[in-house]
Amino acid sequence: MKVNVAHYGGFCFGVKRAIGIALKTAAAEATVCMLGDIVHNEEVIKQIGSAGIKRIKRLGAGERKTLLLSAHGTGTAIIDNARRRGYNIVDATCPMVKGIHKIAKKMEVAGHTIIIIGDRDHDEVHGIMGQLKTRPIVIDQVHTIPRRRISKIRKAAVVVQSTQNADNVFKIIDGIKHHIPDVQFFNTICRPTRTRQAEMRTMPLKNDVMIIIGSRNSANTQRLCQIAKSLNSRTYCIASREDIKPEWFAGARSVGVASGASTPDVIINEIVAYLRQLNK
Numbered sequence: 283m284k285v286n287v288a289h290y291g292g293f294c295f296g297v298k299r300a301i302g303i304a305l306k307t308a309a310a311e312a313t314v315c316m317l318g319d320i321v322h323n324e325e326v327i328k329q330i331g332s333a334g335i336k337r338i339k340r341l342g343a344g345e346r347k348t349l350l351l352s353a354h355g356t357g358t359a360i361i362d363n364a365r366r367r368g369y370n371i372v373d374a375t376c377p378m379v380k381g382i383h384k385i386a387k388k389m390e391v392a393g394h395t396i397i398i399i400g401d402r403d404h405d406e407v408h409g410i411m412g413q414l415k416t417r418p419i420v421i422d423q424v425h426t427i428p429r430r431r432i433s434k435i436r437k438a439a440v441v442v443q444s445t446q447n448a449d450n451v452f453k454i455i456d457g458i459k460h461h462i463p464d465v466q467f468f469n470t471i472c473r474p475t476r477t478r479q480a481e482m483r484t485m486p487l488k489n490d491v492m493i494i495i496g497s498r499n500s501a502n503t504q505r506l507c508q509i510a511k512s513l514n515s516r517t518y519c520i521a522s523r524e525d526i527k528p529e530w531f532a533g534a535r536s537v538g539v540a541s542g543a544s545t546p547d548v549i550i551n552e553i554v555a556y557l558r559q560l561n562k
């Protein structure tokens with residue numbers, strides 16, 4: 283069985299950058315805390331915890347404490363609240379996400395209703411919402427477009443959660459355009475997501491089995507899984523080597539291995555080595 287590893291896999295630059303900022307901050311500051319997770323991967327979260335960064339549920343007194351903002355971005359009300367409480371703020375938000383914030387704020391000031399195509403429960407979407415004065419509309423699927431509500435809008439600006447599936451986004455945009463006369467669309471899917479999704483549109487067709495590695499709560503990994511599954515029914519989405527079942531590979535001549543943008547190389551390498559030794 284040939285093991286074909288995706289050309290684009292493992293940490294994207296935004297995740298690498300955020301982890302680097304986190305570790306540097308942990309080494310330099312006495313008390314560093316985070317609301318939520320730096321990125322959505324259990325191994326990375328463990329590494330960040332071992333470096334001494336505490337995960338907190340809510341803000342307390344902030345004197346002599348540093349609040350580290352995650353790669354997914356954070357609403358301005360939370361940052362203002364933290365500053366008022368005395369926290370020193372270190373921002374590890376991915377620059378691509380910052381770019382989405384900037385567009386959404388600018389278009390709101392220009393009088394557009396903001397529509398976000400994304401998962402309403404994801405930190406990144408909360409972070410975008412948290413930049414705006416008026417609550418935006420969030421749409422995740424073409425069948426959840428609030429048609430009656432959006433037909434009252436004259437002009438809208440649409441931004442996209444950076445890790446959305448491009449095909450799904452274009453379907454939603456087509457649906458929105460039927461109801462709103464002036465729609466300005468900003469395709470804010472980030473480059474690492476685009477290249478990985480593009481690879482995922484061919485790789486599952488060239489391999490008998492597909493393995494996608496990443497956390498179940500990693501949005502970009504789950505998109506890769508959706509795309510791969512739609513093209514190859516022998517697609518398995520796993521978080522670690524322990525999830526693999528040898529019987530998945532019965533009769534397979536090739537296995538493709540892909541991974542999400544927050545999956546550490548150490549996990550990918552361990553799985554690739556395991557699959558290679560299955561042949562022996």
Ligand code: SF4
Binds near residue numbers: 295296376378
């Ligand atoms: S997936 Fe994209 S938006 Fe998210 S951290 Fe990586 S580069 Fe930034």
